[in-house]
Amino acid sequence: xxxxxxxxxxxxxLFSNATAHAADGAAPVYGSWGFDAAGMDKAVKPxxxxxxxxxxxxxxxxxxxxxxxxYGVDAVLSDEAEKHVRGILEADPQAVTGPAAADAxxxxxxxxxxxxxxxxxxxxxxxxxxxLAAIRxxxxxxxxxxxxxxxxxxxxxxxxxxxxxxxxxxxxxxxFLRQGGLGLSDRDYYLQESFAAKKAAYQAYIAQMLTLVxxxxxxxxxxxxxxxxxxxxxVSWTRAERRDPNKTYNPxxxxxxxxxxxxxxxxxxxxxxxxxxxxxxxxxxxxAFPKIAALYKDVPLATLQxxxxxxxxxxxxxxxxxxxxxxxxxxxxxxxxxxxxxxxxWKRGVAFVNRGIxxxxxxxxxxxxxxxxxxxxxxxxxxxxxxxxxxRIDKLEWMSAETKAKAHEKLASFTVKIAYPDKWRDYTAxxxxxxxxxxxxxxxxxxxxxxxxxxxxxxxxxxxxxMTPQTVNAYxxxxxxxxxFPAAILAPPYFDPNAxxxxxxxxxxxxxxxxxxxxxxxxxxxxxxKGALADWWTKEDAxxxxxxxxxxxxxxxxxxxxxxxxxxxxxxxxxxxxxxxxILVALDAYHNSLGGxxxxxxxxxxxxxxxxxxxxxxxxxxxxxxxxxDQLVRDVHSPEIYRVDGVVRNVDLWYExxxxxxxxxxxxAPGDRVRIW
Numbered sequence: 001x002x003x004x005x006x007x008x009x010x011x012x013x014l015f016s017n018a019t020a021h022a023a024d025g026a027a028p029v030y031g032s033w034g035f036d037a038a039g040m041d042k043a044v045k046p047x048x049x050x051x052x053x054x055x056x057x058x059x060x061x062x063x064x065x066x067x068x069x070x071y072g073v074d075a076v077l078s079d080e081a082e083k084h085v086r087g088i089l090e091a092d093p094q095a096v097t098g099p100a101a102a103d104a105x106x107x108x109x110x111x112x113x114x115x116x117x118x119x120x121x122x123x124x125x126x127x128x129x130x131x132l133a134a135i136r137x138x139x140x141x142x143x144x145x146x147x148x149x150x151x152x153x154x155x156x157x158x159x160x161x162x163x164x165x166x167x168x169x170x171x172x173x174x175x176f177l178r179q180g181g182l183g184l185s186d187r188d189y190y191l192q193e194s195f196a197a198k199k200a201a202y203q204a205y206i207a208q209m210l211t212l213v214x215x216x217x218x219x220x221x222x223x224x225x226x227x228x229x230x231x232x233x234x235v236s237w238t239r240a241e242r243r244d245p246n247k248t249y250n251p252x253x254x255x256x257x258x259x260x261x262x263x264x265x266x267x268x269x270x271x272x273x274x275x276x277x278x279x280x281x282x283x284x285x286x287x288a289f290p291k292i293a294a295l296y297k298d299v300p301l302a303t304l305q306x307x308x309x310x311x312x313x314x315x316x317x318x319x320x321x322x323x324x325x326x327x328x329x330x331x332x333x334x335x336x337x338x339x340x341x342x343x344x345x346w347k348r349g350v351a352f353v354n355r356g357i358x359x360x361x362x363x364x365x366x367x368x369x370x371x372x373x374x375x376x377x378x379x380x381x382x383x384x385x386x387x388x389x390x391x392r393i394d395k396l397e398w399m400s401a402e403t404k405a406k407a408h409e410k411l412a413s414f415t416v417k418i419a420y421p422d423k424w425r426d427y428t429a430x431x432x433x434x435x436x437x438x439x440x441x442x443x444x445x446x447x448x449x450x451x452x453x454x455x456x457x458x459x460x461x462x463x464x465x466x467m468t469p470q471t472v473n474a475y476x477x478x479x480x481x482x483x484x485f486p487a488a489i490l491a492p493p494y495f496d497p498n499a500x501x502x503x504x505x506x507x508x509x510x511x512x513x514x515x516x517x518x519x520x521x522x523x524x525x526x527x528x529x530k531g532a533l534a535d536w537w538t539k540e541d542a543x544x545x546x547x548x549x550x551x552x553x554x555x556x557x558x559x560x561x562x563x564x565x566x567x568x569x570x571x572x573x574x575x576x577x578x579x580x581x582x583i584l585v586a587l588d589a590y591h592n593s594l595g596g597x598x599x600x601x602x603x604x605x606x607x608x609x610x611x612x613x614x615x616x617x618x619x620x621x622x623x624x625x626x627x628x629x630d631q632l633v634r635d636v637h638s639p640e641i642y643r644v645d646g647v648v649r650n651v652d653l654w655y656e657x658x659x660x661x662x663x664x665x666x667x668x669a670p671g672d673r674v675r676i677w
Contacts (some may be wrong), residue, residue: 021595029236033500033602034507035614038546047664050654051644052402054616064464065624067344069337072621072640073493081365081488085350085470088364096364103360107353110444110533113437114319114349120437121321125213127438128316132213135308141296144304145265150495151449152442156180156311158232158280158296159289161273163452165479166282167249170531173456175275177257178284179292181232181307182313183225188633190226190233194564196391198336205331209313210306212323221306228307235291239636240570245478245526245533248284257281261289263297273455318348319437338624354538356444357432358468359425362487365470366420370487371646375488377497378490378508381589382483387510388589389581392677398544406528410519411515413529415462415482419490420469436531474511476518478527483515493618501593501609506614509586517677518583519576522549546677552576552650554676558666559642561628567638579647581614581677587653608657616644650674 052059089111092321096104113119125132131153138144148157158181166174178486182190182372184202189195200252203226210218242248258266261281270276283289296304317324326342333339342348354361374456393399393407433439462480467473469487476483485508492499495508518524525545528534537545553569556576560566569576590611599607621640623631628639638646649666650673660667 007413012410022036031616033610034496034498035610036493036617037603039235039617039620040613045664046658047655047660047666049645050612050616050648050658050666051619051641054613054644055376055620058620059622062622064624065517066340067342069333069339069627070621070623072623073488073618074472074621077488077491077494080491081472082347082350084365084369085354085361086346088361088368089350099374100360100363100367103357103427104364106421106427106430107357107360109432109434110356110440111349111353113433113435114352114439115345116437116638117345118434119435119669122321123438124321125313125324127320127436128154128213128312131312132309135305135312137367138301138308141301142265142268144301144308146268147308151267151273152446154312154315154441154445156183156315157268157269158292161269161275163456165531167378167386167479167527167533170479171460173452173458174251174459175278175281175456176284177281177289179232179236179288181292182229182236184229185630186634187233187236187238189351190230192633199226200246201331204329208327209310209324210279211308212327214311215306215309221303222288222310224303225307225310226289228295228303231295232292234282235295237285237288238571239634240568240573241630242285243523243571243573243636245523247286249533250283250286251280252283253280254278257283257289260286261293263290263293263295274449275456278456294486316438316441317377318352319441336626336630338626352441354468354470357427357430358470359420359421359465360427362420362469362480363424366487370419370469370490374490374495374497376417378495379416379487379617380417381495381504382485382512383592384589385509385516385585386411386414388592389585389677390511391588391592396677398548398675399541400538402603403537403541407520410481410536411516414516414519415480415483417465417484419485419487421463421465423463425464438534473514476515477531478519479531481519481527481529481531483512483519485512485515493614500602500610502590502599502610505586505590505593506611507618509589510582510615510618512582513585514578514582515588516585517578518574520581520677521577522546523574538579545676548674549573549577552674552676554579555650556638556642556646559638559646561639561641562625565629565632567632567642572636572638575643576646577676579638579643580650580674583651584648584677586615587611587651606657612648612654612657616648619644 003592025030036058040054040060041052041060044053045057045103046053048134059519062071082513089107093104093108101235134653135144135146147155149161159182160178162176162178163173164176166172184190189199203222207218207222207224215221254266254270267276270278313324314328319327329342333342389410390408393404393411396404423509431443465484466475466477467484467486471486472488474485474489476485489511493507494511495504525537526533526535528536553573556569556572558566590607594607619640631639637643645666649668652670652673654660
């Protein structure tokens with residue numbers, strides 16, 4: 001449900017033709033509508049490759065920076081936000097007054113600790129010596145399970161644990177358990193022959209990290225770890241299987257869990273996590289749990305200790321001396337993603353503070369960099385999109401009146417959060433130590449878990465945000481039935497109050513429509529107006545929806561970035577539905593905004609043409625091959641080219657706008673076009 005953020009490009013390049021604005025009442029002039037015409041490749045027919053038609057010139061002339069795995073539109077804003085945050089972190093915290101002053105001191109101290117590279121080098125692996133000793137000294141698997149349940153350090157776990165809204169009672173929090181145990185990002189890395197070389201490199205990386213902490217027989221231990229993870233991968237659910245919230249909602253008592261998945265020491269695990277007294281846990285991939293627990297029971301203690309030691313070192317590596325950090329970068333960023341050089345330390349420091357105390361940073365960020373009037377303008381756009389989606393629901397031929405009424409109820413109940421929270425997170429309990437990077441990293445982890453744990457029996461805080469204001473992204477949360485748009489995404493090319501409306505509707509309008517449509521995608525549609533996991537559809541309507549989703553999946557299954565690879569339609573279903581619904585809702589909202597008048601023609605381009613071109617350039621992105629291959633196996637988002645070409649070919653008005661013919665490569669016969677929302 002969240003847009004993947006790639007890396008940036010220069011503002012001057014992206015918006016070179018979007019700087020001149022017409023005077024009030026004057027005819028629009030070229031460049032006034034927020035579009036990089038120089039980035040097009042007009043030699044490519046729109047109907048053959050619309051992504052390249054809109055972005056081919058930029059793609060041909062723009063290399064991917066060495067410190068990035070990809071390069072695209074979202075990161076121009078991310079890079080700008082990153083620079084702004086750096087300025088905040090490097091400013092004198094004593095200059096901040098009022099309620100934000102205490103937090104300003106904390107974010108400054110955490111950033112300074114990260115930037116103290118000399119101190120980090122002096123300490124070497126000493127900051128994690130106690131953690132490693134605890135793993136070495138574990139006498140039983142129950143001891144290890146207790147370590148896995150803790151949240152003060154960097155310990156990994158065979159099973160993941162989290163606290164969030166209860167899907168069937170979204171006014172309360174619940175404990176969720178999920179499958180874990182894999183050091184690579186997806187089970188496919190262990191099971192597909194095409195990733196055999198990367199799997200071998202992973203084993204070598206484990207041995208390298210264990211060697212750095214003087215683990216006995218690191219090469220032997222590394223092989224045992226990979227063998228264990230391969231067995232876990234074999235019994236783990238695929239990402240597509242994990243997309244059904246009904247199948248991943250399996251409540252049971254801790255006592256029942258022990259009977260259901262014997263072999264893993266659940267009591268020590270839950271006690272260490274602070275959840276020993278809970279009466280219920282919700283198990284996600286239920287059929288995998290007994291199998292993974294059995295593997296835990298049968299594997300030698302020494303293998304689990306080696307696995308735990310590697311997980312610890314791998315997680316702590318960014319905060320240790322260069323030997324650990326460089327080894328981690330070489331494998332996880334360079335080999336798996338294709339990134340050539342590591343980012344400058346200040347950039348990693350910004351990311352560290354954003355992750356750990358991000359709302360405190362965001363509070364200062366919006367006070368300085370977010371124009372207050374933009375919030376009201378976005379709110380108006382959201383209202384336009386809400387009206388347009390309601391109109392589309394009314395016009396659906398495949399949906400019954402009964403289900404339409406429930407859909408309208410859900411749409412009317414949407415909560416919309418724009419730019420920044422109304423209530424900022426309280427960081428009073430967070431203790432940041434001057435000059436102790438690893439201690440600060442631990443403190444961030446402990447604070448976040450302890451904050452969640454303490455409110456386990458409280459009503460859900462519906463004012464809370466899941467992203468910081470300085471994040472270039474947006475999301476829909478089905479349990480709260482809310483759409484959220486952080487401040488940093490509310491800027492060109494997504495939104496420019498001086499740009500042509502077609503560009504704004506094609507940019508931020510499509511983003512808003514995308515997030516709203518998530519409330520009605522293959523997962524979101526299973527939550528009702530209150531955010532509860534409940535079936536509000538007639539069976540006939542649900543069947544017709546599923547048929548449309550399967551038809552869209554079949555299209556995406558045919559998209560192949562490289563020989564031997566393809567997009568997984570069933571894994572990316574929700575994002576593909578949201579992309580298609582989002583552009584249609586935004587297009588309708590744009591037409592509504594014209595008030596029955598024809599759109600002006602600018603530089604020979606009609607309003608609809610400008611809308612579609614702006615949409616295509618909002619997905620401008622390029623990635624290294626390794627990064628794309630990784631995206632295909634682990635990401636619920638399709639590669640950006642298909643978020644354009646795979647979408648517009650299902651939109652009737654795109655064919656009309658660009659005169660797409662039957663002989664064009666993207667052409668789909670009207671009966672083959674998917675029509676869901």
